[in-house]
Amino acid sequence: MATLIFLLSAAALLQFFISYSRSLIAASIKQPLSAEVRDVTGIPSTAAGEDFARVIQLLDLCPERPEERGRLRAINAYFGLLNFVSSTLARVIPALMSWTEMERAQCAYFAAVTLDRRIAFSRDMLAQQSEV
Amino acid sequence: MPDSIGYAQAAIWFLGTILEVAVVVCAVTRHSFRRYLCLNLYMFFSFLVSVGRYQALSHFGLRSSEYKFVYYYSDAVLTIFLYLALITLYLHVFDEMKVEKYVRLAAVILLAGTALFSYGVVQQSQHRMLTSFVYELSQNLYFVGLVLTYLLWGAILKLRETRTQLIQLVLSLGVYFSAFAATFALENMFPKLESVTYIAPVFGCLLPLAWAYAFWRFPHDARMSTARLAMVPR
Numbered sequence: 001m002a003t004l005i006f007l008l009s010a011a012a013l014l015q016f017f018i019s020y021s022r023s024l025i026a027a028s029i030k031q032p033l034s035a036e037v038r039d040v041t042g043i044p045s046t047a048a049g050e051d052f053a054r055v056i057q058l059l060d061l062c063p064e065r066p067e068e069r070g071r072l073r074a075i076n077a078y079f080g081l082l083n084f085v086s087s088t089l090a091r092v093i094p095a096l097m098s099w100t101e102m103e104r105a106q107c108a109y110f111a112a113v114t115l116d117r118r119i120a121f122s123r124d125m126l127a128q129q130s131e132v
Numbered sequence: 133m134p135d136s137i138g139y140a141q142a143a144i145w146f147l148g149t150i151l152e153v154a155v156v157v158c159a160v161t162r163h164s165f166r167r168y169l170c171l172n173l174y175m176f177f178s179f180l181v182s183v184g185r186y187q188a189l190s191h192f193g194l195r196s197s198e199y200k201f202v203y204y205y206s207d208a209v210l211t212i213f214l215y216l217a218l219i220t221l222y223l224h225v226f227d228e229m230k231v232e233k234y235v236r237l238a239a240v241i242l243l244a245g246t247a248l249f250s251y252g253v254v255q256q257s258q259h260r261m262l263t264s265f266v267y268e269l270s271q272n273l274y275f276v277g278l279v280l281t282y283l284l285w286g287a288i289l290k291l292r293e294t295r296t297q298l299i300q301l302v303l304s305l306g307v308y309f310s311a312f313a314a315t316f317a318l319e320n321m322f323p324k325l326e327s328v329t330y331i332a333p334v335f336g337c338l339l340p341l342a343w344a345y346a347f348w349r350f351p352h353d354a355r356m357s358t359a360r361l362a363m364v365p366r
């Protein structure tokens with residue numbers, strides 16, 4: 001009985017986690033990237049999954065906004081899950097490959113939008129400091 | 133065996149308590165407190181329970197029966213409260229259908245059924261202790277909560293619900309219930325697994341974190357398409 005509950009719960013957890021991560025991404029996907037971030041990241045208008053690691057490195061260089069920490073971790077975990085699926089299940093089920101690539105690209109775009117916000121936040125902080 | 137908790141567990145506990153307060157503060161600041169009253173009251177009671185548990189821990193110690201009594205009973209009460217909070221989310225989703233009366237009736241019957249089932253399980257065991265019943269009830273309510281959240285998510289997709297805040301609240305509740313149901317099941321499968329002791333409080337922090345974010349980040353009238361969120365494209 002416990003094994004059955006565990007399997008069902010784990011499957012539901014996976015599904016809820018994927019939907020939750022996608023809801024976080026959906027909230028920022030409509031936001032256009034600034035020209036500055038497009039230049040820095042090399043993302044023209046649509047991102048690719050390979051951009052994610054580079055954007056995360058750039059994000060580490062900017063001061064963190066406390067309210068972003070949780071969701072960035074969630075998307076990081078989601079990206080890890082997609083990488084895992086892409087290197088295991090997607091090799092057996094080819095249809096999964098295009099889905100994981102599309103999702104990975106959206107994760108990269110989400111990270112780029114977050115970078116945009118962080119840059120704006122840092123600029124505001126600098127402006128406030130110079131006023132003082 | 134230590135009679136207190138370690139630094140890591142204490143830090144997770146403290147973080148969880150702060151996040152519970154943060155949910156209420158975010159909801160009040162963003163004028164969502166009354167809209168999701170039951171959810172906010174649940175978080176507020178969770179905070180009070182955390183303080184109460186800390187008092188019990190510091191007075192009686194981790195291995196004391198008094199602390200275990202406080203822990204398991206408060207956990208059962210909180211789980212029932214969270215179950216009621218979930219039912220209010222049902223009322224939000226089915227708001228326009230005018231089925232409030234039936235949802236409440238079904239919720240009471242399901243809660244009573246779960247309590248009776250838990251009582252039946254404990255009745256069959258050798259140790260007919262009230263604490264066992266409370267533990268069994270919590271465990272079963274987590275699984276019932278998971279099933280109900282899953283059904284609610286299905287209803288959200290079917291009815292094409294678009295309120296971002298509501299969607300975020302339901303999805304994070306789904307993650308929470310399924311994580312806890314899986315943890316309880318894992319504990320039953322491997323009773324000596326130490327890591328479960330650490331995993332559960334971490335999961336406990338995720339729900340207030342996600343709810344605080346949902347209240348803070350999204351205005352109550354923000355909308356999103358659920359078609360993007362289903363695992364199978366609609």
